[in-house]
Amino acid sequence: MQKLVSIIVPVYNVEKYIDKCVRSLLKQDYGNIEVILVDDGSPDKSGYIIDRLKEEDNRIVVIHQENHGVSSARNAGMAVASGEYITFVDGDDWVDANYVTYFVDLLEKSSCDVVMNKNNYSGCNDISNNNFSVISAEKAIEWIYLGDLFVAVWNKMYRRSVLEENYIKFNERIWYGEGMLFNVEFLQHVNSVAVGESAVYHQTFNPDSAMRKFNLKSNLCGIKSLELQKEAWIKKNIDIEKAWEYHRYCFNRSIIDGLVRSNMILEYKETYKECVSNLRKNIFLPLKMEKSIKKKIMWCCYFISPRLMAIRKAIGFKKAAKTGGGYKK
Known part of the structure; x- marks a missing residue:
């Protein structure tokens, strides 16, 4: 028999999208599923x-x-899940x-x-192939920090017994960066x-999503998540430390x-200045870490004129919002 798979979907302000989401789950060619909304x-x-x-x-x-937030919603779903495997899909x-x-x-x-x-995944990279590889948990942590593996919990699948045996849940005090924290904690307890x-995953450009709207407190929450991840490290090496930095x-x-996109520079003038200073005084870090020449050039442009580059990105964001497509960095 097929092993039962639990699909957990947090639902909040998605009335325009949730029907399509759920129906795509019900049309799975894998029959033994439970869809927890x-x-x-x-x-x-x-x-x-x-x-x-x-x-x-x-x-x-x-x-x-x-x-109570997305972390609480996912925990509620995990509490009733009975599948051998768990996967998450956004609503x-x-x-x-x-x-x-x-x-x-x-x-x-x-x-x-x-x-x-x-x-x-569509919305970021539509390139698709059947390649797969097995890497160490340490390498996976490094790739998450470098962006080679997406930070979120969707587009992934977990063995439920590992979650339960190690009491892995979403931190309900973290609402931004909660997926990365969950993944990094999970990876401390597996080898590969x-x-x-x-x-196979399709991300919708939802301008009302918390991930799309800029919120300084959310970014600070993301930084807090990073600090908690570092505290949770059992597996670490120099490459992980550099990628985290x-x-x-x-x-x-x-x-x-x-x-810049939210026209909030005057409101948070000191924060803006601090971020520009931090970006400029350590510009050699991204130039060393990035492999792409295009991305190295982009970082140099940010060094020269961060505000102009931010305006350029804001224009791309607005275009994506109009077309409904994903915004590619």
Whole structure:
């Protein structure tokens, strides 16, 4: 028999997208699934929509709770999950019909406890192939910090027993960077990771998503998440430390970009100046860490004129919002 797979979907303000998301899960060519939909006190019609969907298919489990954030919602889903494997899908995204089959096959072939896709998902990188490899947990941590493996929990699949035996949950005090923290904690308890490169996940450009809207407190929360990750390290080496430092450095650019895009420079003038100073005084870090000549040039441009580069990126962001497509860095 097929092993049961639990698909956990946090639901909040996604009334425009949740029907397409859930129906893509119900159309999986892998039959033995449970779809756990967690309404995190959504103020729109999302709760009503998922209740209606539940009436159509008995594989759906619906949970309604007061609003406590995405980490709480995912924990609520994990608490009732009974599958041998767990995967997460965001409520404004959708997946191909072979999404579950693809990840289960990689887990079975590799005998690993987790499979993570590279940055192969529509909205970022549409390139897709059937290549897969097995790497060490240490290398996976390094790749997450460098951006070679996406930081989020979606586009991945985990063995539930590892989560339960090591009491791994989402930190409910962290709402930004919670996925990276979860992944890094999980990787402390496994030796190897299966890595795929098939674009079976489709990210929707949702301008109302918390990930799309700039919030300085969220970025500071992301930095706090990084600090907690460092405290959780059991497995570490010089490459992980350098990659972590680079990821921490990149927050300076993220904050600069966000302040410019949101016209908030005057409101947070000192923060903006500090980030520009941090970016400029350690510019050799990205030039050393980045392999792409194009990205090295981009960092040099940020060094010369961070505000102009941030304006350029804001224009690209607005274009993506109009077309509904993903914004490529």
